Amino acid sequence: MKKQILVAALMTTSFMGFSQKYFTRTGYLSMFSKTGMEDIKASNENVTYIVDWTTGDIQVSALQTNFKFEKAFMQEHYNENYMESTKFPKATFKGKIENVSSVNIKKDGTYTAKISGTMELHGVAKPYSTTATFKVAGGHVAADAKFNVKCSDHNVKIEERFKNNISDSIEIKAKADLTELKK
Amino acid sequence: MKKLFTWGFAFAAFISQPAFAQQDTTDLMSLLGEDEPIIMTTATFKSTRIIQGQSIESVAAGDMDFRISHRFGTFNSGIHKLAGLDAASMRLGFEYGVTDRLMVGIGRSNVNEEVDIFGKYKILKQMDSGPKKMPITVSYFGSVVMRGTEWADKERTNYFTSRLYYCNQLLIARKFNDQLSIQLSPTHVHRNIVATSDIPHDVFALGVGGRYKLSKRIAVNAEYFDVLTPGLASNTTNSLSLGIDWETGGHVFQLHVTNSSSMNEKGFITETTGNWGKGDIQFGFNISRIFTIKKPKELVLLD
Numbered sequence: 001m002k003k004q005i006l007v008a009a010l011m012t013t014s015f016m017g018f019s020q021k022y023f024t025r026t027g028y029l030s031m032f033s034k035t036g037m038e039d040i041k042a043s044n045e046n047v048t049y050i051v052d053w054t055t056g057d058i059q060v061s062a063l064q065t066n067f068k069f070e071k072a073f074m075q076e077h078y079n080e081n082y083m084e085s086t087k088f089p090k091a092t093f094k095g096k097i098e099n100v101s102s103v104n105i106k107k108d109g110t111y112t113a114k115i116s117g118t119m120e121l122h123g124v125a126k127p128y129s130t131t132a133t134f135k136v137a138g139g140h141v142a143a144d145a146k147f148n149v150k151c152s153d154h155n156v157k158i159e160e161r162f163k164n165n166i167s168d169s170i171e172i173k174a175k176a177d178l179t180e181l182k183k
Numbered sequence: 184m185k186k187l188f189t190w191g192f193a194f195a196a197f198i199s200q201p202a203f204a205q206q207d208t209t210d211l212m213s214l215l216g217e218d219e220p221i222i223m224t225t226a227t228f229k230s231t232r233i234i235q236g237q238s239i240e241s242v243a244a245g246d247m248d249f250r251i252s253h254r255f256g257t258f259n260s261g262i263h264k265l266a267g268l269d270a271a272s273m274r275l276g277f278e279y280g281v282t283d284r285l286m287v288g289i290g291r292s293n294v295n296e297e298v299d300i301f302g303k304y305k306i307l308k309q310m311d312s313g314p315k316k317m318p319i320t321v322s323y324f325g326s327v328v329m330r331g332t333e334w335a336d337k338e339r340t341n342y343f344t345s346r347l348y349y350c351n352q353l354l355i356a357r358k359f360n361d362q363l364s365i366q367l368s369p370t371h372v373h374r375n376i377v378a379t380s381d382i383p384h385d386v387f388a389l390g391v392g393g394r395y396k397l398s399k400r401i402a403v404n405a406e407y408f409d410v411l412t413p414g415l416a417s418n419t420t421n422s423l424s425l426g427i428d429w430e431t432g433g434h435v436f437q438l439h440v441t442n443s444s445s446m447n448e449k450g451f452i453t454e455t456t457g458n459w460g461k462g463d464i465q466f467g468f469n470i471s472r473i474f475t476i477k478k479p480k481e482l483v484l485l486d
Contacts, residue, residue, distance in 0.1 A: 021211065021214065023215060025215070028485060030484040030485065032484060041482045041484055042482070043482060043484055043485075048212065048215065050211040050212060050214065050215060051211075052211055057211055058211075059210075059211045059212050061212055063220045063222070065220075065222050065223065065225075068482065069482070070479050070481065070482045071243075071475065071479065072243030072244075072246065072283075073243070073473065075225075076225055076226050079225065079226075080225070080226050080361075080399070081399045081400070084361075085222075086222075086360075086361055087361075089220065089222065089312075090220075173484065173485065173486075175485055181214065181215075183214070
């Protein structure tokens with residue numbers, strides 16, 4: 001009898017453990033464009049990240065108008081002329097952490113994992129993959145990744161005369177301090 | 184029986200959990216209960232002026248807008264004056280963004296040697312998405328103009344205040360979509376001195392303006408000021424202007440045709456004498472160049 005209860009308890013708790021989801025609404029994304037003429041930087045500190053450690057599913061959603069630039073007119077041009085933010089207000093990513101089982105969120109430490117999935121940006125969906133690090137410490141998971149996005153891949157047109165100022169390849173950094181989603 | 188119950192419980196736990204997990208994989212974001220995002224409407228107009236009159240837009244905090252505005256003579260002034268291109272009234276302006284809501288400016292016009300000083304404050308901002316929606320942007324504009332010319336009558340006692348004119352405007356605009364923006368500008372102008380005692384000191388007018396974007400960098404504009412107060416000098420007409428905005432990096436070029444030659448509010452609203460029907464139409468332009476005066480704090484990207 002005791003044995004059966006133990007089995008039941010184990011099964012229940014283990015599955016509960018499995019369905020653990022971590023998230024943040026104040027995640028970070030930055031953009032960096034470098035050309036011989038100038039560097040253009042922007043960051044967004046209100047990005048939503050959610051990870052399901054059972055399945056390895058990961059999703060990211062960022063509002064374009066939340067990207068802050070150094071100069072007001074850059075931000076205006078970014079939204080008005082390039083991203084068309086009223087038509088495409090969000091950039092989203094849906095993907096999977098491929099070797100999710102190698103990340104033990106119960107044990108403090110640093111883990112690396114490969115993430116691949118689809119990013120939808122400016123109405124164009126493209127497959128992306130990168131390597132991310134997950135630092136587990138005291139119930140928090142600090143996620144960190146870097147990758148490049150090509151404007152031309154997402155139908156973002158840079159006029160000929162601005163090609164010296166805006167790079168086609170934009171470096172993206174993603175950071176998120178994830179905590180457990182309690183439901 | 185107890186045993187059966189226990190196993191049943193275990194089985195239920197086993198099947199129910201993966202079912203949960205499966206549901207979650209379709210859309211994790213929906214678990215967070217998505218809030219409607221806050222999206223502020225920006226760039227209702229390309230410039231701080233629609234054509235002659237103020238738009239709800241202001242210069243960004245820390246930026247200086249150096250403006251050069253010209254109005255040539257009227258097209259019907261004949262070949263000897265090259266259809267008006269020989270004559271030019273102009274205004275030079277320095278306009279500064281104190282905060283993202285408040286801007287101040289000073290300008291000098293050669294017509295009547297006028298100096299204008301103004302402030303513009305954004306009271307409400309249009310927000311189409313978010314918890315507190317706002318359908319319009321509202322700005323207040325106030326200016327004082329000092330006329331510098333010699334006194335018309337040197338014999339009488341002339342007070343400094345007789346050189347002054349005031350303008351109050353409420354600018355109410357809505358950006359309907361990426362292309363179309365419309366603005367209403369109820370206006371009050373006070374003149375401390377007028378030519379004769381039957382001419383009113385206070386003049387009320389309603390401005391209507393709009394822009395339609397043809398491409399990402401080119402827009403067409405129209406603007407009309409209807410003077411509501413009767414009794415202005417008999418040759419006074421309402422100001423009507425049509426124009427194009429052309430935007431490049433940090434410049435906005437505004438090219439237009441208008442029947443007004445003044446480039447300050449009291450001037451083009453209460454002193455316009457050009458008549459479109461008679462061909463008193465002038466070609467004009469505004470050039471706006473933005474300089475960053477106060478460097479915004481450097482954006483430091485995380486490693």
